Amino acid sequence: MGKLPQSYPPLGSVQPYETEKLVLSNGLSVLLMEDHEVGAVSGTLLAQGGWRMEPEGRPGLSAIAATVQRSGGTLAHPKAKLDARLEDLAAGVEAAAGTNTSSVSFSCLSEDLDEVLSLFGEVTLAPALPQNELALQKALAIDTLARRKDDPGGLAPVELRRRIYGLQSPASVLPTKASIGAISRAEIASFLSRSFRPDGATLGIVGDFDRARIEELLESTLGQAAWPRPDTPLEAMVEVPPPPPREARLVLIDRPGLTQAYVAAGEAGTTLQDADTPALNLLGEVLNGFGGTLFDQLRTREGLAYTVYARFSPEYAFEGIFQAGGQTQSARLAEFITSLRRVIGEAASAPPDNKLLGDAKQAQASSFVFSQASSGSQLGTQLALTQLGLPKDLDFQLREAEQRLTGRDVFDAAARRLHPEEQTVVVVADAGAVRESLRTLGMPIEEISSADLWEDL
Known part of the structure; x- marks a missing residue:
């Protein structure tokens, strides 16, 4: 060979x-x-x-x-x-x-x-x-x-x-x-x-x-013969109001018998056309990519995570979400949450180094090439953007904007958009096994039985 x-x-x-x-x-x-x-x-x-x-x-x-x-x-x-x-x-x-x-x-x-x-x-x-x-x-x-x-x-x-x-x-x-x-x-x-x-x-x-x-x-x-155009105006779509103010809190969903814990933490993000979206896309790659800061710190160096991730998910008509989380041992749950918040906080306190930024740009560019390589994939993207009233080349605009960004640009966007000490944290775990360690985090804790979750909707 x-x-x-x-x-x-x-x-x-x-x-x-x-x-x-x-x-x-x-x-x-x-x-x-x-x-x-x-x-x-x-x-x-x-x-x-x-x-x-x-x-x-x-x-x-x-x-x-x-x-x-x-x-x-x-x-x-x-x-x-x-x-x-x-x-x-x-x-x-x-x-x-x-x-x-x-x-x-x-x-x-x-x-x-x-x-x-x-x-x-x-x-x-x-x-x-x-x-x-x-x-x-x-x-x-x-x-x-x-x-x-x-x-x-x-x-x-x-x-x-x-x-x-x-x-x-x-x-x-x-x-x-x-x-x-x-x-x-x-x-x-x-x-x-x-x-x-x-x-x-x-x-x-x-x-x-x-x-x-x-x-x-x-x-x-x-056409008109088969599908007549109505005389009435289009119906207004449901408006999503702005999210409530950020609140540092921990929601513990009790699942008795679990030996692992599942964590999701986050806050409101951006819309597709927000000026910060290109920088946040890059930051997501810096945090989440293979060899990115979350993987490097929580999994490789500290051995805290089976899986760990972070992603920005912008929406069209209302603010999207930034979400980070992963899976860890119940015994190390408080450590995992502390480290997760620390790494996210570091992204909002200093620019990424040139190598991380360059790798993130390359990863985003490569992903874009593969996702838009066919005529069918490009039409699907153009169709969705056109239907939403957005520029049909918005995806190309975002990728080009990402490649022009500096580390300082990414840091500035992170400083505006990431507030790890004010984010909501949701945990699914055996409450009896993790309750005491979670109290050391100093966050208000709301505990819900998984059996009761979503039963009162």
């Missing part, structure tokens, strides 16, 4: 694929990206939706609506018939819901585009929403809710988010057995009608298609 290479050529830069914008007769915006090398076509329709369109008291409605929109078949192609035909064509049509959008997507071979685009249009505009399918999906969702506390490692990040935004914030609401059980077919139909409007949606299509033919197909499938 020959020697492994000791160095590698630098990655090339990412060249943005060109998109063409169309507007159909009903006002639907369409982004087209031709790529004749793939022999296939895919597309996604993003509509104003997601949980920010859910009415009060109905958390989970958007997800159930998306599931039944696809799984229930259409008026012309009931579930079994739709599934069988798509399988025959080796094609797919799916629906989903997120924070700000609901979506329907398709993928197929180029030769099957006419038929699959027609089926895609049916799922979007004429889903059957059968009562038996709704009952099945509600039962499955309720079963999932019953098991959501099975993984102790997943509890701390969810509860941290609720504490950062405030327990009554729309960003903190969780679906419950009652909210899912109360969802009716009429509510789903109303939600989809309010969400899927041509004047509030953007369609992106990428792949091997004929430019003239695709415009004709789209107009017949999704």
